[in-house]
Amino acid sequence: MYGRLLVAGVRRQSSYPLATLAGLVANATFGLLKTGILFAAVGSAGGTLAGYDVGAMSAYVWLSQGLLGSVNLRGRSDMMLRVRSGDVAIDFLRPVDVQGAAIATDVGQGLFALLPRGLPSVLIGLLAVGMTMPTSLGPYVLGAFSVLVGITVSHAFVYLLAVTGFWLVETRGVTVLYMSVAGLFAGLYTPIWLFPDWLRAVAEATPFPSMMMYPVDVLTGRVTGGDAVGVVGVQLAWLAGVLLLGQVLTRAGRRTLEVQGG
Amino acid sequence: MIIETTGLTREFRVREGLRRRTVRAVDELSLAVTAGESVGYIGANGAGKSTTIKMLVGILVPTAGEVRTCGLRPVQDRRDLARRVGVVFGQRSQLWWDLPVGESFEILATIHGLRDGEARARSAELVELLEIGDYLATPVRQVSLGQRMRAEVAAALLHRPELLILDEPTIGLDVLSKQRLREFLVTQRREHGTTLLLTTHDMGDIERLCDRVLVVDHGRLAYDGSLDGLARTVGARRVLVVDLAAPAADLVGLPDATHIRSEGGGLRQHLAFDAESTTAARLLFAVSERAEVRDLSIEEPEIEDVVRSIYAASR
Numbered sequence: 001m002y003g004r005l006l007v008a009g010v011r012r013q014s015s016y017p018l019a020t021l022a023g024l025v026a027n028a029t030f031g032l033l034k035t036g037i038l039f040a041a042v043g044s045a046g047g048t049l050a051g052y053d054v055g056a057m058s059a060y061v062w063l064s065q066g067l068l069g070s071v072n073l074r075g076r077s078d079m080m081l082r083v084r085s086g087d088v089a090i091d092f093l094r095p096v097d098v099q100g101a102a103i104a105t106d107v108g109q110g111l112f113a114l115l116p117r118g119l120p121s122v123l124i125g126l127l128a129v130g131m132t133m134p135t136s137l138g139p140y141v142l143g144a145f146s147v148l149v150g151i152t153v154s155h156a157f158v159y160l161l162a163v164t165g166f167w168l169v170e171t172r173g174v175t176v177l178y179m180s181v182a183g184l185f186a187g188l189y190t191p192i193w194l195f196p197d198w199l200r201a202v203a204e205a206t207p208f209p210s211m212m213m214y215p216v217d218v219l220t221g222r223v224t225g226g227d228a229v230g231v232v233g234v235q236l237a238w239l240a241g242v243l244l245l246g247q248v249l250t251r252a253g254r255r256t257l258e259v260q261g262g
Numbered sequence: 263m264i265i266e267t268t269g270l271t272r273e274f275r276v277r278e279g280l281r282r283r284t285v286r287a288v289d290e291l292s293l294a295v296t297a298g299e300s301v302g303y304i305g306a307n308g309a310g311k312s313t314t315i316k317m318l319v320g321i322l323v324p325t326a327g328e329v330r331t332c333g334l335r336p337v338q339d340r341r342d343l344a345r346r347v348g349v350v351f352g353q354r355s356q357l358w359w360d361l362p363v364g365e366s367f368e369i370l371a372t373i374h375g376l377r378d379g380e381a382r383a384r385s386a387e388l389v390e391l392l393e394i395g396d397y398l399a400t401p402v403r404q405v406s407l408g409q410r411m412r413a414e415v416a417a418a419l420l421h422r423p424e425l426l427i428l429d430e431p432t433i434g435l436d437v438l439s440k441q442r443l444r445e446f447l448v449t450q451r452r453e454h455g456t457t458l459l460l461t462t463h464d465m466g467d468i469e470r471l472c473d474r475v476l477v478v479d480h481g482r483l484a485y486d487g488s489l490d491g492l493a494r495t496v497g498a499r500r501v502l503v504v505d506l507a508a509p510a511a512d513l514v515g516l517p518d519a520t521h522i523r524s525e526g527g528g529l530r531q532h533l534a535f536d537a538e539s540t541t542a543a544r545l546l547f548a549v550s551e552r553a554e555v556r557d558l559s560i561e562e563p564e565i566e567d568v569v570r571s572i573y574a575a576s577r
Contacts, residue, residue, distance in 0.1 A: 004372040012360050015401070058381075092321045095344040099280055206357045219457070255323055 001096065002104040009108025023069050027121055029143035031065040035129055038190065050193045051222070055132030059220040060191055062125025064212055067147065069117030070110035071211050072154040073186055075161050075178035077106060092254070099159060099246045106155040111148075134221035142228055143219030149214035150227065151236045153207055156242040159181075166253030170180045181206075187213030207238040263330070264425055264457050265295040265318060270327035271481075272313050287313040289481035290327065291549040297424065300451060300458040302472035302489070304567050310481040311461040315429055318459075319349055332425060345374060352430035355410065356417055357402040363413050364389075367420060369391030373420040381420070388416040391446055408439035415443065419450065426450075429459040432467055444470045465562050477572050484572045488539060492568065499534045502545055503560040506531065507554035514547045 008173045013020070038057050042049045052060065079102040082088040091098045118162055125131045132141065165171045183189060185208035192203045192213050203209055217223045223231050270291040273494055276283050280402060285509030286308040295301055305311050316322040317329055320343055329336055334343045350356075355365040364385075371381035389395050392412040397405050405413065411431065418426060428447075432440045448471065462468060468489060475492050477485035485492060501522065504513075509528040514521045517539035522532040535545050542560055549555060 001372050001375070008358060008361065008365070008369050010367065012358065015360050086352050087352070089316065089321045090354055092340065093319060093344055093349050093356070094370075095341040095346075095375075096373055097341075224514055 002100055005096075005101050005104040006108035006111070007152050009105040009110075010112040011103075013109040013112040017116070020069070020113070020183070021207070023113075024117050024120055025116060027065045027068055028124055031061055031121060031124065034061045034189075035064070041194075050191065052191065052193075053132070055130065056220065056222065058125055058129045058131035059133055060216055062121050062129070062131060063219055064188060065125075065214065065218045066114070066118035066121030067150070068121075068188070069113035069213055070147075070151050071186070072106065072110070072158045072177065073182045073188055073211070075158055075175040075182065077155070077158045077162050078102070079106075079159055079162035080165060080171055082174075084164055084169070098251050099243070102162070103152065103155050103159055103243075104245075107152050109153060110151040114147075132220075134224075139219060139221040139224060139228070142232060143215065146215040146218040146228075146232050146235060150211045150241055151231065152213040153235060153239045153242060154186075156239060156246060157207060157211070159246050160242065160248075160249060163249045163253050166249075166256050182211070185209060186211045187216065191216075207242055210238045212233040263294050264297040264299075264332055265459065266292070266328075267294075267314075267318075268292050268328040270314070270317060270329050271325050272310075272317060274326045276368075286323075286481050288296055288317070289482065291304070291478070291483055293483060293486065295457065295459065297457050298455050299474055300472045301460070302468040302475045303461045303478065304463075304468065304569065305461075305474060305478035305484075305493055307571070309311065309478045310570075311478055312429055312511065313481075314478070315349075315427055315461065316457075319343065319347055319427065335490045345421060346423055347425045347427060348423035349427045350414045350418045350429065350430075350431055352411070352414075352433040355414065357410070357413060359403050360401055362399050362401055363394065363405065365403060366413070366417060370420050376421060384420055385398055385416075388419060389458065391449070392416050393442070408435050411435060411439070412443065412446075419456075422454070423456065423459060425457045425459065428458070428462075430461060430463065432462060432464050440464070440466065442554065460517060465568070466566050477569055479569060479572070484569070492572075499536050500542070502533045502535060503559045503561060504533070504544055504546075504549055504553075505529060505532055505557040507556050510553040512550060516552075519545050519548070547551060 015092055026240060035058060038061060039054055042057050049057075063169060079088070082091065088098070088127045089102065094101070149210055158178070161171060161174050164174055168174065185192065185203040185206050187209060193202050194210055195203060214235055270288055271286065272288040274285050274287055291310075291314060300336050301557050303311055303314070303334055311515045313322060317324050318331050318336060320340040323337050330344055332346045336343055352415065357363065358369065368381070371385065376384070389398060394409070394413055394416060402410065402413070415431065429505065429543060435443065447458065451458055458471065460467065460471065472489065475485065475487065475489050476483060477492070502519070509526065511528060512521050512524050513531050513533060516533065519533045519535040523535050524531045533545065533549070535542070546555065546558065
């Protein structure tokens, strides 16, 4: 059943091709910008920076840009609007877990976005810039799973923001906070491996790298073998934690739920 | 009992500037509905109707009191209850806004765990009865309000619930759409014995659909009984307003009707009549024997008026 909701998410996303195209253009533009800046950084560091050469850096840039349509780093969600408008009442009328249903739909939309936004981004990276990718099958298989977990962690976390609306009503502040922190620590602007040690330690203590940085690392073969499995393990642990917290907050929120708008 | 509440209470905290005030939306409400009944739940805006319904289905947690719906505890057994109750909130949609109407039905069928064949048969039945076929493939956001409401009702009935709760199902609908929806609901009840609980501001809904009326006021039950009884209690009669060709004396002494007032020196006259004992046509005939009628209109009693007089009477 949650699978059906996931498909519904896919279908919803696919009904807005123009929005998807606009997202892709924005992705590509910022991808080129990132490429320029980070290539310059690699160049001035003498060809390698924190283990990245230009090929590896390009792979990072275009994969992370490609995931941007699928990993939710903006903090906004359908659920947030539903809590705000009171439409969440409808969700409680269904014989499903409210959290599970919301996240399944969002992950469905995220997975769909991999086709029109993820794939073109990777193609631009491959054809226009050139990027170094693994030559064996392993990293791709584990990487695909890691990407799926990453997408799910992001939507599960954004769900937490949405349910804070049970108490806050106005959740824009939470969204802005998330947007600024999540992007930085998920490794959207630069790999977190370029951070000073203390900042990297802070990032690694949060679930944000599990959303984008770790999947990109696994997929590009920056981490391999047992280390890669370990990274995915960390992702899964964060996913479990975030989902559990979501359950707790949903239950607590129902107690205070007042259903906006009658 | 399919619905049973004892001392059901719900309070809300309302913030007014810096001060907080507690409002009792539902106040020690005790009511019981037997399976198969059709109950109209009426009251003015803010009387506590929607809050009651939300507690009945487990959306809101009661502040105090007991509630059992289909024998279940709504909050704790929410998911089990959801399989046995269908709810339509006139102001909110349970369909997927950007997906075709038909796909919403498919998703709901899956959510309710209906088997494929069963789901298809039930969906086809509802689509035919509610005349949804023409816009089954249209995204929900592009259908008209009347079409959407029919789809909402179908969505709520897909899993064959024993209890159907309708919160303002006819709000904003035109006369024809209202009529079709009411006819459908009457048929559904007759064929499946579905229990019906509906809130409305439309007296016509109550007259055509309900055999029992509950009036709630300030969160308390102000009346519980038949519609006739309600009409008798408050004198909720219809009023025939006739415009005459020439001023005439007050039309008193007409059978089963009472002259209320005249305007324009007798050009327009208001005649109250009890729809139980006579019809508008019979009254019109009686009037036309005494004066030439140029135009007419019929005023239905407003639910707000009914509730107001009940409230006044109960004090």
